[in-house]
Amino acid sequence: MRTLTYREAIREGLDEELARDPNVVIMGEEVAQYNGAYKVTQGLWEKWGDKRIIDTPISEAGFIGMGIGASMLGVRPVMELMFWSFHSVAFDQLVNNAACVRYMSGGLCSCPIVVRGPANGGTNVGATHSHIPEGLFAAFPGLKVCAPATPADAKGLIKTAIRDNDPVYFMENTLLYGMTGEVPDPADGDFVIPLGKAEVKREGSDISLIAHGRSVIHCLEAAETLQNEHGISAEILDLRSIRPLDVDAILATVAKTHRVVLVDESKPFGGVSAMVSHLIQEHAFDELDGPIKRVCTIDAPAIYSPHVENDQLPNPKRIVEKVLSMI
Amino acid sequence: MSDLDFASSPINQSLSAEQKIRLYSQMVRIRRFEQVALANYQKPGRMGGFLHLYIGQESVAVGTLSLCGENDHNITAYRCHAHALASGMNMKECMAELFGKATGCSKGKGGSMHFFAPDKNYWGGHGIVAGQTPLGLGLAYGVKYLGKEGSCLCFLGDGAVNQGAFHESLNIASLFEIPVIYVIENNGYSMGTSQKRSSSYTGCLAQRAESYEIEWDVINGSDIYEVRAKTQIALERARKQNKPTVLEIETYRYYGHSVADANATKYRTPEEIEDYKKNHDPLAVFRRKLTKEGILTDAIHDEITKAANVETAEAVKFAEDSPPPSIADISTDVYWETDNNTEASKIGHHFFA
Numbered sequence: 001m002r003t004l005t006y007r008e009a010i011r012e013g014l015d016e017e018l019a020r021d022p023n024v025v026i027m028g029e030e031v032a033q034y035n036g037a038y039k040v041t042q043g044l045w046e047k048w049g050d051k052r053i054i055d056t057p058i059s060e061a062g063f064i065g066m067g068i069g070a071s072m073l074g075v076r077p078v079m080e081l082m083f084w085s086f087h088s089v090a091f092d093q094l095v096n097n098a099a100c101v102r103y104m105s106g107g108l109c110s111c112p113i114v115v116r117g118p119a120n121g122g123t124n125v126g127a128t129h130s131h132i133p134e135g136l137f138a139a140f141p142g143l144k145v146c147a148p149a150t151p152a153d154a155k156g157l158i159k160t161a162i163r164d165n166d167p168v169y170f171m172e173n174t175l176l177y178g179m180t181g182e183v184p185d186p187a188d189g190d191f192v193i194p195l196g197k198a199e200v201k202r203e204g205s206d207i208s209l210i211a212h213g214r215s216v217i218h219c220l221e222a223a224e225t226l227q228n229e230h231g232i233s234a235e236i237l238d239l240r241s242i243r244p245l246d247v248d249a250i251l252a253t254v255a256k257t258h259r260v261v262l263v264d265e266s267k268p269f270g271g272v273s274a275m276v277s278h279l280i281q282e283h284a285f286d287e288l289d290g291p292i293k294r295v296c297t298i299d300a301p302a303i304y305s306p307h308v309e310n311d312q313l314p315n316p317k318r319i320v321e322k323v324l325s326m327i
Numbered sequence: 328m329s330d331l332d333f334a335s336s337p338i339n340q341s342l343s344a345e346q347k348i349r350l351y352s353q354m355v356r357i358r359r360f361e362q363v364a365l366a367n368y369q370k371p372g373r374m375g376g377f378l379h380l381y382i383g384q385e386s387v388a389v390g391t392l393s394l395c396g397e398n399d400h401n402i403t404a405y406r407c408h409a410h411a412l413a414s415g416m417n418m419k420e421c422m423a424e425l426f427g428k429a430t431g432c433s434k435g436k437g438g439s440m441h442f443f444a445p446d447k448n449y450w451g452g453h454g455i456v457a458g459q460t461p462l463g464l465g466l467a468y469g470v471k472y473l474g475k476e477g478s479c480l481c482f483l484g485d486g487a488v489n490q491g492a493f494h495e496s497l498n499i500a501s502l503f504e505i506p507v508i509y510v511i512e513n514n515g516y517s518m519g520t521s522q523k524r525s526s527s528y529t530g531c532l533a534q535r536a537e538s539y540e541i542e543w544d545v546i547n548g549s550d551i552y553e554v555r556a557k558t559q560i561a562l563e564r565a566r567k568q569n570k571p572t573v574l575e576i577e578t579y580r581y582y583g584h585s586v587a588d589a590n591a592t593k594y595r596t597p598e599e600i601e602d603y604k605k606n607h608d609p610l611a612v613f614r615r616k617l618t619k620e621g622i623l624t625d626a627i628h629d630e631i632t633k634a635a636n637v638e639t640a641e642a643v644k645f646a647e648d649s650p651p652p653s654i655a656d657i658s659t660d661v662y663w664e665t666d667n668n669t670e671a672s673k674i675g676h677h678f679f680a
Binding site for chain 2: 023051057062067069070071073074102109112141142160197241244247279
């Protein structure tokens with residue numbers, strides 16, 4: 001099968017949806033003439049022109065709100081946040097308007113918008129640019145959140161997100177943009193991945209590592225070490241979608257291995273892993289052979305220093321150490 | 328300015344006597360609806376939350392929205408009852424919403440601040456000051472994107488002009504040539520803080536539009552003819568040129584910021600309120616004009632008032648008799664996909680206990 005980078009896979013997904021539906025528009029800072037701050041939208045302006053690919057001023061509350069208003073009228077905006085960290089200046093629009101307008105109108109309005117961009121730490125850009133808000137937004141009913149780890153998942157999920165009739169907040173990762181992986185050829189048919197479906201990225205029998213986003217990649221590396229150096233067989237469940245959440249897949253892997261480490265780039269307090277942990281203890285308590293453990297980002301604002309930032313984040317070494325402390 | 332005779336503006340000259348009477352009765356209906364809403368709000372156990380009354384400002388919603396056609400949309404903040412009724416919503420669904428009933432326009436999920444009727448181009452009813460201003464921008468952008476000749480009237484209060492979202496919207500509206508009309512309903516007070524104590528400006532609030540290269544105008548809100556004449560210019564600019572406008576309509580509210588405003592009579596003098604009621608009340612002013620024009624008689628006025636009384640009484644009865652939402656209803660209207668029971672909605676958990 002052919003390979004694409006994560007960046008190219010998203011771009012291909014965007015391009016296919018632009019072709020499929022004339023109401024799909026892409027808006028954001030530097031998405032058009034500059035070809036995207038991270039080059040995700042490279043070439044799309046040249047191909048689709050001013051009407052479909054729109055450069056906005058640095059004005060997140062203004063343009064995100066504009067996208068929400070337009071979506072209520074039937075436009076299908078895909079809004080790029082240069083960093084998901086900038087959500088804070090558009091928070092009222094992202095939460096009060098996108099998440100609540102359907103409810104407050106008794107179902108009369110809908111908001112088929114996608115807001116996408118990178119949400120990760122690990123690039124030495126300090127606390128303001130390193131927020132990881134998937135747990136934050138998944139906490140608002142009315143919103144959907146996903147965080148793909150591979151090029152194929154990124155393409156399949158962005159296409160689904162655009163077709164979904166609810167607001168979908170799509171969290172990417174600058175450190176994954178250059179990663180390559182197999183992605184089905186468009187000639188072989190329309191490739192989409194549903195929201196709410198997790199995937200076992202590696203089969204195992206001794207312990208379950210449950211993760212999403214770049215943490216999945218760390219888990220894959222840690223699982224190799226655990227197998228090769230310690231004879232421990234780790235199963236890796238990639239959540240892919242945070243809300244809707246594949247609870248059945250979570251419970252199934254717990255029932256298989258009976259031990260769990262949740263790996264989550266969020267901070268520990270109230271993150272995605274806190275919710276997953278709650279679901280496991282409520283629905284699979286008797287399946288557990290020990291307490292649920294987590295590897296999260298160390299609980300402080302993101303540090304700048306390139307010397308230690310990687311140690312603040314989940315990484316293969318921390319995952320291996322956590323697993324070894326349990327078995 | 329106030330000496331100009333806006334009754335002779337083309338958009339007003341084209342009105343038939345019947346259409347003028349309809350404008351007047353719309354204002355009477357809206358005022359009566361709110362008076363009755365207030366009376367019911369004051370009876371224990373009927374309504375909860377806030378009730379932001381529009382009484383005194385009726386000419387703004389009625390005058391501006393009377394100019395709207397098929398592709399003209401509108402959206403406002405939380406003082407939204409008048410825009411809802413002027414957009415064509417019926418009193419029953421609005422009153423039932425205030426009563427928190429399942430038959431309310433938002434099924435009892437929105438309340439006083441959140442009335443909606445997209446089928447009538449009315450997009451709410453928004454609770455956060457200026458939070459609706461980017462949405463109005465988006466609706467107008469949508470009109471243009473979809474190739475329609477139309478506009479969006481986005482209403483906001485004078486207290487909203489200092490929010491960042493409004494300024495961001497003005498910048499984008501001008502930059503992208505978006506057919507949005509921001510209508511500042513200036514009633515002089517952002518809650519209990521007067522305009523002078525809350526805004527720094529040259530000339531007037533609308534003049535801020537100049538810094539964004541947007542046309543602006545100031546309107547005496549007590550004259551519905553002036554409201555219509557000047558708004559029509561902005562609408563034409565939007566429809567024909569895809570250009571935004573900022574209008575500032577001077578108006579006044581008789582009641583507090585909301586009924587829960589404990590200081591409603593403290594930050595204003597009784598004389599100030601009395602002066603407006605006596606000399607600037609939009610209903611009284613229009614009644615005098617129409618009487619002078621020989622269109623409105625006391626008999627017609629009484630008939631209109633009586634009809635509004637009957638309509639509101641029926642709306643209250645409807646609201647009283649309607650069932651409340653059920654506990655199960657709490658969990659609907661959250662996601663389009665789950666409401667429509669789509670294949671996508673069956674994958675994964677959308678809700679958590």
